[in-house]
Amino acid sequence: MEIKTKSRLEKVLKNGHMAVSSECGPPRSSDPAHIIEKGHLIKNHVDCINITDNQTSVTRLCSLAACIHLKQEGLEPVLQMVVRDRNRIALQSDILGAASHGIHSMLCLSGDHQRFGDSPEGQNVFDIDSMQLLQTVRYMRDEGKFLGGDAIKVPPNMFVGAAANPFADPFEIRVPRLAKKIAAGAEFIQTQCVYNLDKFELWMKGVVERGLHEKVFIMPGITPMRSVGMAKYMARAVPGMDVPKELIDRLSGVPKDKQSEEGITIAVEAMERLKECTGVAGFHIMAIEWEEKVPEMVERAGFYPRPEFD
Amino acid sequence: MIVGEQKPFDEVWEMVKSHKQLTVFGCNTCVAVCHQGGNKEAEILASLLKMRATKEGVDIEIVDGGIERQCEHPFFESAKELLEDTEAVLSLACGIGVQFMAQKYKKTPIYPALNTTFLGDVQEDGYFTEKCQACGDCVLGVTGGVCPVTRCCKRLFNGPCGGSSDGKCEISKDIDCAWQLVIDRLKAMGKLDDYEKLTPIKDWSKDRAGGPRSFKLEGF
Ligand code: SF4
Ligand code: SF4
Numbered sequence: 001m002e003i004k005t006k007s008r009l010e011k012v013l014k015n016g017h018m019a020v021s022s023e024c025g026p027p028r029s030s031d032p033a034h035i036i037e038k039g040h041l042i043k044n045h046v047d048c049i050n051i052t053d054n055q056t057s058v059t060r061l062c063s064l065a066a067c068i069h070l071k072q073e074g075l076e077p078v079l080q081m082v083v084r085d086r087n088r089i090a091l092q093s094d095i096l097g098a099a100s101h102g103i104h105s106m107l108c109l110s111g112d113h114q115r116f117g118d119s120p121e122g123q124n125v126f127d128i129d130s131m132q133l134l135q136t137v138r139y140m141r142d143e144g145k146f147l148g149g150d151a152i153k154v155p156p157n158m159f160v161g162a163a164a165n166p167f168a169d170p171f172e173i174r175v176p177r178l179a180k181k182i183a184a185g186a187e188f189i190q191t192q193c194v195y196n197l198d199k200f201e202l203w204m205k206g207v208v209e210r211g212l213h214e215k216v217f218i219m220p221g222i223t224p225m226r227s228v229g230m231a232k233y234m235a236r237a238v239p240g241m242d243v244p245k246e247l248i249d250r251l252s253g254v255p256k257d258k259q260s261e262e263g264i265t266i267a268v269e270a271m272e273r274l275k276e277c278t279g280v281a282g283f284h285i286m287a288i289e290w291e292e293k294v295p296e297m298v299e300r301a302g303f304y305p306r307p308e309f310d
Numbered sequence: 311m312i313v314g315e316q317k318p319f320d321e322v323w324e325m326v327k328s329h330k331q332l333t334v335f336g337c338n339t340c341v342a343v344c345h346q347g348g349n350k351e352a353e354i355l356a357s358l359l360k361m362r363a364t365k366e367g368v369d370i371e372i373v374d375g376g377i378e379r380q381c382e383h384p385f386f387e388s389a390k391e392l393l394e395d396t397e398a399v400l401s402l403a404c405g406i407g408v409q410f411m412a413q414k415y416k417k418t419p420i421y422p423a424l425n426t427t428f429l430g431d432v433q434e435d436g437y438f439t440e441k442c443q444a445c446g447d448c449v450l451g452v453t454g455g456v457c458p459v460t461r462c463c464k465r466l467f468n469g470p471c472g473g474s475s476d477g478k479c480e481i482s483k484d485i486d487c488a489w490q491l492v493i494d495r496l497k498a499m500g501k502l503d504d505y506e507k508l509t510p511i512k513d514w515s516k517d518r519a520g521g522p523r524s525f526k527l528e529g530f
Contacts, residue, residue: 084464088511110464110471113481124464131468132511147511165472170493173470176506180468184508192472239473239480 005141007104007159008076008309009048012282013188013217017307018275019282021078021190021219022294023050026061032069035061038291039070039077045298046285047306048076048105050190054085057117064094068101078161079103082111087127088136088147095137099156107161107190108133131184134162138185160185164218165192166203167242175206182215189216190284193223193234196242197273204279213279220274223286224293225263228252264293264300271301311340311431312404313438314347314424316355323362325421326400329370333396334359334423335389335411336376337403344438347402347424349376355402355423380407386414393418446516446523452509454495461488467509 001014012019022045024038039049049070053063067077079098081091098106110130114122128136136147137160144155162181166174178189194200200220207213225231228251235243247266254262267285274280283301287294298304316322326332334356342348356374363370375392377385380403386393393399393411398419401408405426412420428440443460449467450457459465463481470489473480477490496502514520 110466112473113463115481126465127514128511129464129466129468130471131508135508135511163472168470168472168474169476169487170470170474170490173493173502173505180506180508183506184468239475 005104005157005159006102007048009078009105009188010159011309012047012307015307015309017282018280018303019048019217019219020046020298020303020306021048021050021282021284022046022291023052023284023286024066024291025052025055025289026063026066028058028060030061032061032066035066036069036073039073039075041291042294043075045295045304045306047282048078050078050080050107050284053080053082053109053111054117055080055112057084057112057114057119059118064098064103067098067103071101071103077103077105079106080109081106081133082109083126083128083130083133084111084114084124087125091128091133092136092140092146095140095156095158096152099158104157105159105161106137107163108137108186109163130162131181134160134181134184134186159187161188161190162186163191164189165240166194166200167192167196168240171203174203175210175212178207178212178216179210182212186216188281189218191219191221192240193286194220194270194274195234195247196244197270199242200274201277204277208279213281217281218279219282219284220270220280221284221286222267222271222297223288224260224267224290224297225251226260226290227256227263228259230263264297268297268300271297271303275301311343311429312406312426313344313428313430313440314341314404314426315344316346316351316402316423317425319358319362322355322400322421322423323359326359326398327363327366327368327370329398329419331371331397332359332373332400333392333398334372334374334400335380335393335402336374337378337380337401337407338376339379341402341404341424343432345436347404349374352376352402355400359400376402381410383414443517445512445514446520447513449509449512452504452507454492454499454501456488456491456495458488458492461486461491463488467512 022042027034051063051066063080067079070077108130137158141155141158144152164178231248231251234241251259271283334352336349336352338348352374356372360372377389379385400421400423402423408420408422429442430438430440433439445459462469463479474487479485479487
């Protein structure tokens with residue numbers, strides 16, 4: 001498979017390895033120490049680290065700056081970019097800025113509505129949507145042009161991904177929606193946290209039937225539950241999240257001080273099962289503020305050591 | 311139609327209480343349909359203000375009136391004298407009517423009694439919902455007659471987002487997910503395959519982003 005960018009994630013995937021990515025949220029502070037520390041905790045166990053972009057609409061140190069910090073430490077960041085806060089001028093400008101710092105992977109997202117964050121009274125932008133952001137990056141990279149039509153002297157060298165949520169409604173368009181993201185230019189997909197494995201496999205079946213798994217690398221999202229409380233909260237309060245009752249029952253069945261351990265085991269088991277699923281190309285581990293557990297999960301799921309390239 | 315809601319009474323009172331004379335002026339078209347700004351509402355608001363003035367011992371002469379539409383010159387004929395002689399106007403029109411009067415009566419303070427809220431319909435008696443944001447380039451033809459600009463909270467042209475759940479939007483269980491409605495409509499019309507067509511990046515220059523808009527008919 002032709003390698004198009006300098007992205008490490010692309011290299012891992014196109015060389016036929018199961019990729020492992022993870023995710024870190026920047027601090028609500030101008031001090032980058034914490035995110036650098038989190039990056040170092042996991043760097044040997046993952047191929048790349050997504051940096052979230054003001055996730056849940058809470059103002060944080062910007063994704064681009066945090067990516068640059070990681071890059072300077074020799075780590076491999078994936079720039080997450082939401083279309084909520086920036087218009088096409090700012091988006092294209094940040095893409096160039098990222099590429100200028102050797103950031104070669106990005107994830108295009110719409111972003112949570114600001115109602116959930118620290119600025120519910122703020123305006124949102126939504127000049128383009130996440131599909132159109134995919135198109136934009138691909139246009140900039142492949143055609144060497146800005147949306148306005150002018151040439152880009154040195155186009156940004158970006159491996160481009162998108163999110164997918166197999167559990168959102170309506171289910172019947174979840175496969176067509178993936179096809180649409182691929183048509184818009186997505187090269188890899190990181191999904192919403194997968195807890196309902198049956199439903200995920202059903203979605204993958206539809207994906208494989210249409211041959212979409214041959215056009216895009218699909219990485220299911222894995223988030224370990226730290227407690228039964230977290231599982232219940234996610235089931236109740238997070239829109240588009242599917243947490244089966246059996247999982248909640250299983251966590252309730254173990255003593256409180258053993259629940260986080262059980263949560264890790266459930267996550268490892270999910271990876272062991274899904275890596276056998278046709279079309280799964282790797283995993284995206286989102287251990288929200290629990291990065292120290294990522295190495296253990298990667299090792300137990302049999303993904304360590306990570307492939308090396310010169 | 312244009313939907314508006316009366317401002318909190320205290321806010322209205324604070325705006326007008328320093329005047330000696332005031333005309334409370336209704337607009338009997340859009341904002342009368344939603345029972346917020348018609349000539350009848352103007353009459354009621356005027357009496358409430360009179361009561362407040364009495365209670366606070368403020369000396370202010372309040373009259374009320376109204377016309378069919380505060381956004382077109384010919385309708386003002388019937389209220390010519392009333393408006394020319396008044397010290398200030400509290401208009402119950404939408405923001406368009408208020409501005410139209412401010413332009414017409416150059417020296418008269420015109421205060422808005424309403425918050426103009428949206429362009430919407432009458433779903434049932436007393437229930438109004440937003441339907442259009444006048445983006446200047448209508449896409450209803452490809453979205454099954456459901457406006458993504460107005461009704462999708464992220465105005466996605468290629469929705470739904472990952473937050474759509476049981477037909478409701480991620481921001482509230484009281485808001486229908488516009489993209490669920492688009493898909494339901496496409497399905498009902500036997501056009502679900504159209505869902506996979508990518509909607510291109512929008513030209514927002516025809517929206518407010520391009521500056522104030524106007525449109526002139528030739529030959530008038
Ligand atoms: S697409 Fe534009 S013009 Fe059409 S209903 Fe929506 S906002 Fe109004
Ligand atoms: S849930 Fe539906 S209406 Fe709400 S932002 Fe997402 S696509 Fe738009």
